[in-house]
Amino acid sequence: MADLRSNFVGIKSPNPFWLASAPPTDKAYNVVRAFKAGWGGVVWKTLGEEGPPVVNVNGPRYGAIWGADRRLLGLNNIELITDRDLFVNLAEIKQVKRDWPDRAVVVSIMVPCDEESWKAILPLVEETGADGIELNFGCPHGMSERGMGSAVGQVPEYVEMVVRWCKQYTRMPVITKLTPNIADIRKPARAAHAGGTDAVSLINTINSITAVNLDTFSPEPSIDGRGTHGGYCGPAVKPIALNMVAEIARDAQTRGMPISGIGGVTTWRDAVEFMALGAGNVQVCTAAMTYGFKIVEEMITGLSNYLDEKGFSSVDEVVGRAVPNVTDWQYLNLNYVTKARINQELCISCGRCHIACEDTSHQAITNMIDGKRMFVVKDEECVGCNLCVNVCPVEDCITMEQIPGGMMDERTGHRVPDHYANWTTHPNNPMAKAKEPAE
Amino acid sequence: MAQGQFLTGIAAGRLAADQYAENFSDLHEPFSGHEARVEADRCYFCYDAPCMTACPTAIDIPMFIRQIATDNPVGSAKTIFDQNILGGMCARVCPTETLCEEACVREAAEGKPVQIGRLQRYATDVAIAEGVQFYERAAPTGKRIAVVGAGPAGLACAHRLAMHGHEVTIFDAREKAGGLNEYGIAAYKSTQDFAQAEVDYVTAIGGITIETGKALGRDISIGQLSEDFDAVFLGMGLGGVNALRSEGETAASNAVDYIAELRQARDLSALPIGRRVVVIGGGMTAVDMAVQAKLLGAEEVTICYRRGKEYMNASLYEQDLAAAAGVAIRHWLSPKAVLTADGKVTGIELEYTRLENGVLAGTGESLTLPADQVFKAIGQTFLAAALNGSGAAIEMEGGRIRVDGEGRTSMPGVWAGGDCVADAREDLTVAAVAAGRDAAESINRALMGGANG
Numbered sequence: 031m032a033d034l035r036s037n038f039v040g041i042k043s044p045n046p047f048w049l050a051s052a053p054p055t056d057k058a059y060n061v062v063r064a065f066k067a068g069w070g071g072v073v074w075k076t077l078g079e080e081g082p083p084v085v086n087v088n089g090p091r092y093g094a095i096w097g098a099d100r101r102l103l104g105l106n107n108i109e110l111i112t113d114r115d116l117f118v119n120l121a122e123i124k125q126v127k128r129d130w131p132d133r134a135v136v137v138s139i140m141v142p143c144d145e146e147s148w149k150a151i152l153p154l155v156e157e158t159g160a161d162g163i164e165l166n167f168g169c170p171h172g173m174s175e176r177g178m179g180s181a182v183g184q185v186p187e188y189v190e191m192v193v194r195w196c197k198q199y200t201r202m203p204v205i206t207k208l209t210p211n212i213a214d215i216r217k218p219a220r221a222a223h224a225g226g227t228d229a230v231s232l233i234n235t236i237n238s239i240t241a242v243n244l245d246t247f248s249p250e251p252s253i254d255g256r257g258t259h260g261g262y263c264g265p266a267v268k269p270i271a272l273n274m275v276a277e278i279a280r281d282a283q284t285r286g287m288p289i290s291g292i293g294g295v296t297t298w299r300d301a302v303e304f305m306a307l308g309a310g311n312v313q314v315c316t317a318a319m320t321y322g323f324k325i326v327e328e329m330i331t332g333l334s335n336y337l338d339e340k341g342f343s344s345v346d347e348v349v350g351r352a353v354p355n356v357t358d359w360q361y362l363n364l365n366y367v368t369k370a371r372i373n374q375e376l377c378i379s380c381g382r383c384h385i386a387c388e389d390t391s392h393q394a395i396t397n398m399i400d401g402k403r404m405f406v407v408k409d410e411e412c413v414g415c416n417l418c419v420n421v422c423p424v425e426d427c428i429t430m431e432q433i434p435g436g437m438m439d440e441r442t443g444h445r446v447p448d449h450y451a452n453w454t455t456h457p458n459n460p461m462a463k464a465k466e467p468a469e
Numbered sequence: 470m471a472q473g474q475f476l477t478g479i480a481a482g483r484l485a486a487d488q489y490a491e492n493f494s495d496l497h498e499p500f501s502g503h504e505a506r507v508e509a510d511r512c513y514f515c516y517d518a519p520c521m522t523a524c525p526t527a528i529d530i531p532m533f534i535r536q537i538a539t540d541n542p543v544g545s546a547k548t549i550f551d552q553n554i555l556g557g558m559c560a561r562v563c564p565t566e567t568l569c570e571e572a573c574v575r576e577a578a579e580g581k582p583v584q585i586g587r588l589q590r591y592a593t594d595v596a597i598a599e600g601v602q603f604y605e606r607a608a609p610t611g612k613r614i615a616v617v618g619a620g621p622a623g624l625a626c627a628h629r630l631a632m633h634g635h636e637v638t639i640f641d642a643r644e645k646a647g648g649l650n651e652y653g654i655a656a657y658k659s660t661q662d663f664a665q666a667e668v669d670y671v672t673a674i675g676g677i678t679i680e681t682g683k684a685l686g687r688d689i690s691i692g693q694l695s696e697d698f699d700a701v702f703l704g705m706g707l708g709g710v711n712a713l714r715s716e717g718e719t720a721a722s723n724a725v726d727y728i729a730e731l732r733q734a735r736d737l738s739a740l741p742i743g744r745r746v747v748v749i750g751g752g753m754t755a756v757d758m759a760v761q762a763k764l765l766g767a768e769e770v771t772i773c774y775r776r777g778k779e780y781m782n783a784s785l786y787e788q789d790l791a792a793a794a795g796v797a798i799r800h801w802l803s804p805k806a807v808l809t810a811d812g813k814v815t816g817i818e819l820e821y822t823r824l825e826n827g828v829l830a831g832t833g834e835s836l837t838l839p840a841d842q843v844f845k846a847i848g849q850t851f852l853a854a855a856l857n858g859s860g861a862a863i864e865m866e867g868g869r870i871r872v873d874g875e876g877r878t879s880m881p882g883v884w885a886g887g888d889c890v891a892d893a894r895e896d897l898t899v900a901a902v903a904a905g906r907d908a909a910e911s912i913n914r915a916l917m918g919g920a921n922g
């Protein structure tokens with residue numbers, strides 16, 4: 031059996047599944063239930079500075095998009111950081127950490143962007159015995175209007191500055207949580223790195239409006255007829271999060287910096303994908319909020335079976351395995367030629383591949399052969415784009431087959447070269463540099 | 470269990486009072502909005518969809534389903550009504566298992582087609598409940614058309630003619646309009662007086678007058694109609710029934726008559742049914758009769774069919790429906806004599822049959838089944854007598870009215886469609902709708918001097 035134990039920047043947990051800073055980690059009651067269910071760690075719901083707690087709206091705070099059977103695909107929220115008293119939270123954190131010494135308890139913090147505020151809160155958190163802190167530079171609504179959250183996370187200089195203060199005033203490991211509401215995620219990651227952060231975590235939620243009520247013309251969620259953009263999370267954001275994690279993992283300046291992967295993790299498979307792209311562990315929010323804490327059992331057994339099947343002995347063996355395979359477009363092999371193949375045994379004749387290719391792609395699939403409804407790929411037209419595979423409702427009915435080097439590509443009328451060649455040396459590229467392809 | 474359950478002979482009130490409502494409720498529960506959207510999402514929106522080709526009225530099924538999926542049931546209903554103004558009834562009565570749903574690619578993929586019929590019902594129910602009328606009459610043309618028969622064929626024809634701005638008068642021999650929708654379809658397929666609601670919905674377009682209690686051949690004649698109107702459409706269905714050609718036949722009842730009575734009964738507990746019932750036949754009517762006898766509380770109901778299972782006109786789905794209701798289906802049995810004593814049915818004598826060189830023949834061995842009631846459900850016939858007295862005769866073919874590809878009879882200005890004609894179409898509600906609609910287009914072209922006029 032593979033070893034699922036995780037050591038993330040020195041913070042140990044029995045498994046790499048943490049709950050992200052959010053309602054599931056807002057108080058001891060929830061966190062204790064999570065630990066009983068088997069979660070490896072939590073990032074406590076973000077604490078603010080001492081004083082009157084923030085207030086939340088008293089109407090709905092969530093919007094959502096669903097699949098047909100109301101499967102929750104994306105959630106958005108306009109909740110702020112914890113609205114409970116700082117000292118109540120600190121006392122609970124202390125108690126929970128004492129009662130659950132083998133679990134990771136990290137405390138998320140967001141205070142105004144000045145040295146005094148950070149200097150004031152850090153000792154209070156450290157006193158709880160928590161394992162580390164996470165700097166919430168991500169919250170995209172409400173707090174950002176007050177110069178915190180993503181308002182900080184969007185300015186790399188601020189990120190670096192705050193990280194530096196934290197490293198200066200606490201001995202706890204510092205995880206910097208990044209906002210995805212930025213054009214190039216590498217910039218704040220590099221800044222956090224420069225400030226000396228121990229790790230970054232990402233993504234926080236994405237600015238979004240999930241829906242507009244077409245009777246009242248209010249955005250959802252509607253507070254007395256008006257709405258505001260909220261933070262988007264859940265399965266829908268996973269592809270965005272995966273890319274951002276990968277960008278940081280393969281960036282020359284931040285390569286090797288520990289990453290806690292967040293964003294749409296719903297199953298063990300999602301978690302392993304994040305890890306393969308460089309995340310040392312994952313954090314989960316929406317999936318737990320949708321199904322309850324029990325899902326961690328599925329994640330644990332799924333991860334364990336996967337590692338066993340692959341012959342990996344520990345989680346660390348997966349971390350970063352896919353990173354070398356993430357590259358720039360210019361380095362993709364242009365001599366890799368594929369054609370779609372439709373398995374006639376499996377084909378149910380829905381015709382979706384035909385109409386997709388016919389209307390929107392390359393007119394490469396028949397709909398009729400000898401007067402019979404039949405869908406066959408015309409190699410002389412197929413560019414190998416794979417659209418048909420994605421619209422086909424039958425798994426594995428359409429597959430992409432590689433035309434090996436030396437064989438004829440019916441579309442171009444040329445034999446497929448049997449060597450790797452990319453855009454950097456392509457004759458159509460006015461900027462083509464060298465004879466030998468780079469990378 | 471009600472007292473009447475084991476009453477011998479033919480008796481009413483075999484079930485507890487509340488059991489009737491339960492037994493005769495919807496065969497398929499209507500979808501809720503959410504159920505409909507989930508089911509609609511199963512549709513693959515096929516290219517050149519096979520279901521659409523399989524539908525006799527060629528409804529754009531993928532489109533109407535997509536409109537349901539996108540929470541646009543009213544738009545969906547219009548897509549349906551554009552091709553089939555009786556889409557509501559068809560959603561309830563079509564043997565979808567041999568039409569659209571048989572062709573569904575998900576049937577090929579997993580043996581579980583998209584439930585097209587139930588989705589169609591969902592959309593049409595919404596539109597009818599909201600009273601949305603999609604069609605306006607074109608400017609009046611001044612043309613008047615007589616339609617004989619207010620069944621699916623006649624109603625579909627009338628609606629399409631009204632759309633084109635013509636004035637339509639429908640004559641029907643019965644007391645109520647609707648044809649077999651009102652008098653023939655199994656009660657659990659058309660609940661809550663849907664047939665009348667649909668007639669009202671269809672005629673709400675205006676320009677259609679229905680005169681019930683007016684029979685062609687009795688109160689009106691073809692000759693007179695041809696004189697008074699610019700065109701005539703005959704959608705009279707099948708008024709007669711086939712003969713058993715066995716002894717004691719008069720003691721047997723006609724399934725269609727009994728079903729008509731059942732459909733019109735205000736109080737089903739007052740409708741007498743035998744304790745032991747035998748139904749002769751192998752089609753949809755036989756199944757409907759047998760199942761409804763069972764639902765009325767008959768203890769033992771047996772369908773006897775003179776050929777094997779594979780020859781039955783009732784689809785496998787309907788045979789299963791009968792079996793699930795507790796009906797026994799026996800094959801290779803041909804009726805010889807309906808047995809009576811003191812004027813009451815006591816049983817039926819049947820002879821075993823087999824195919825000899827492709828010809829059905831008796832084996833000589835016979836069987837007697839005890840029965841209190843014997844129903845004939847061996848097919849209906851067209852009563853050509855109604856057409857008599859019109860001077861020029863309308864040509865027949867195989868006992869029904871001969872028509873060309875556009876529904877034109879041999880008599881100028883007279884069209885026909887539905888069960889009463891000899892054409893390639895099956896005797897189904899949806900086929901009658903298609904025939905009526907297409908004849909209306911042909912009539913319109915003829916009257917308005919269109920290209921094919």
Ligand SMILES: Cc1cc2nc3c(=O)[nH]c(=O)nc-3n(C[C@H](O)[C@H](O)[C@H](O)COP(=O)(O)OP(=O)(O)OC[C@H]3O[C@@H](n4cnc5c(N)ncnc54)[C@H](O)[C@@H]3O)c2cc1C
Binds near residue numbers: 622641654705757898
């Ligand atoms: C018991 C039974 C169950 C059935 N179940 C189904 C089913 O589940 N699904 C399905 O698709 N099909 C079913 N059918 C078949 C379907 O009902 C018919 O195919 C369809 O009704 C034919 O429509 P129509 O308009 O041609 O004739 P009809 O519906 O028979 O209508 C003919 C109309 O003409 C009137 N008429 C007849 N003669 C005269 C006259 N001389 N003068 C004036 N009016 C006249 C009649 O009163 C009637 O109203 C069933 C049939 C029967 C008998």
Ligand SMILES: Cc1cc2nc3c(=O)[nH]c(=O)nc-3n(C[C@H](O)[C@H](O)[C@H](O)COP(=O)(O)O)c2cc1C
Binds near residue numbers: 076233295316317
């Ligand atoms: C209701 C709600 C409140 C949240 N509050 C916080 C917060 O206080 N601090 C924080 O760092 N992230 C917060 N988040 C963001 C989550 O921690 C997480 O980054 C995000 O939801 C993406 O992960 P997921 O797709 O698994 O939900 C919140 C998310 C939700 C849904």
Ligand code: SF4
Binds near residue numbers: 370
């Ligand atoms: S791979 Fe693309 S081009 Fe080729 S058949 Fe499929 S959709 Fe058409």
